[in-house]
Amino acid sequence: MGTSIELCIGNVSLSYSKNHMGIDYGFLFQEGDLFDRNMDPIAYGSYEEHPEEMGELDEAEELFARTLSRILPRLEILGFTLEAARAEYQAVVAEAVELDSYSELEEKKYEYLSFEEFCNLACRYPLSDLKSGYIEYETPDRDMLSQGRFAADIDEFDRIPWTDNSDSYWSETSFLSARVCILSAESMLRVFALNAANAEVEVTWAFGSIVHAGWVQREAFLPGAQQKQKVLIATEGVSDARIIRRSLDILRPDVADFFNFVDVNERHHFWGTGNLVKFAEGLLRIDVLNQVLFVFDNDAEGVDAYRKLEKLTLPGNMRAMLLPDLEDFREFATLGPEGVSVSDINGRAAAIECYLDLRLDQYPPPQVTWSNFKKDIGAWHGALDYKDSYSKHFYDQSDDLLRNGSYDVSKLLKLNDALIEQAGLLTP
Template structure:
């Protein structure tokens, strides 16, 4: 019979292989997701079952669907991408039916829209589906929770082509199995009751039986799936990296940074522009996002790179403009006043909690007049102190609202949107 390896979600199999690793699903998981999970390929009632064999067979990578979901999106499986795949499947299915059916053989053409398909998914939470084996050998459409659901006939799959289904769960999987396995996972996350079901890649049996090595099952984003974040200064690296660790730890391994442990190899906006030009000329294959401060120097450099012929796997962005910066305390030759510091003085430190600690009111000092842009460039006073305070924050302190991370969340969200833009261009 051989040894199977499956990728399951809530008891529903979305991908499988026999006698080898099959598709690599390690990027869906992180290192702490290595767990022991009971396997259907082991007879637990066997009286002389060895404890070491049990432990070996139960080796798996296991995470909840809500943990996996943001990782799916960074792999390119956003809802928009799934919608496009679904609509392409509908077109292909209708075309096939028109070719294989006899002229007088009618078939359903009013296929569910993607919104209706998502509603269909929401109607059948995985936790409510019976996953027990049906002794009759074939689960019928007239049985179980699917009885008389007219939407089944409007799916881009013919009921008679589904094949054998042995339970409510397997029948449901057959109905939606025309999608890519990761698209299936992403759309299942549209149902809130599926958030906490487990996504399991149980690799123990294929390793125990000699069809694969433990080294074939490595969690974490692969090099080609990660995004290199290139910033103009070392503080940007430290702050953004720490922000991911605190606010979005479930995807932090997708982001790589220039090594600044000793010094920044491309410090300043000018050097970063040259670095971008060099990467374009060598046709860099990695995903790269250039991030500039939302200040006068950053905006000038941003415009220079934006005019380059960027590769499809490259993006350039400014830190997001925020309403909080539209009326900010500043100090210059004419004294103190409130001013809009967007594109003028909002460096990365301005996105920290500027009310944390015992500092005076946050203030930007105007330093340099950019003649070509006709604006002053400024810098945040005591920015090093704000940075040190943030880098001392822990997961618990930000979760307990002791530190305001709202502006940093905006930074990370903007960064992630650029990642989505890169992934969406891959299918063009």
């Protein structure tokens, strides 16, 4: 007897616990993903043994639900990539091969599926097409009927490493769960995402029953990034922090909660590249455990400071990055001692304002003015003319206009994606 809790994609179980919380999957979800729903009792393995408990699910149950397509960015930022899933599968296969080497039975020695074959088998049918109806034990040919369309592929399934639950199934969905879901839930989500038809299938974490039964307190189930998963973004100035913060909130809302910023709305503790490098040195001295990403402008001063920071040999929980190089900046109007020309401003003058929409009717076309030569990197440093006007224009836009209006956010999207990629490389 007892109460179970499961993380599922569609009706396929990815993680199961009984009478305790198990793994905390709150980080997969955000505010707004909480629902009350009448759940299908067939999805609960414990009810196979205790059908009298099905009545407990007649009332609406609390759960978190989010489509797979919106789960993927959250997995990516935490390092749950397809390559990580490959490494996990290969480790499981290696362990199975080692166990097989001790067996004297020839039939227990398999040529296991490659990772690509494993993924193809897992994604052979859209998850939403699979049947989850319970096949009774007394049914003739129950095993084959429970396997459904997978019965034709049983030889392939036999080439997947066996687990303690591999023979526990009663439907197509439970068969796929028992025989294929041998990796962590995060890795299996990455695998199932390879089938484009699964993009809008819901990932659910139903916890209402286990709370109602008194096994776990309701306060334990919270959505959002956990504190240890969050990344502190440290920038050269308050303008950088505010622009990045707002662009993440509006353009990349599915992962915005993974980022914290230093003094976004208050006075900035370290203004300029030199002080940002000193801040990094201070964090290194106190051996801070937080994940920190230092973000420098893509100009000459930023490149100079970035190179100094690289020499400090940052630990895995700290990284430094420059705002990304863009094709838009390779031919940019510039003004210097020899007049107006066209130059590549990547690494020389691409500060945060250059990533905004630079179309302002009341001003001439965007232009950078060269100011000083940085001997350490052998490059001129420049700044965008009227940069404060471009910032003001950005702040004047409503959220809806930035999402769906004529304001050009293409460069901000590339900036956000570069930042998310770097954050995914941090190791807590």
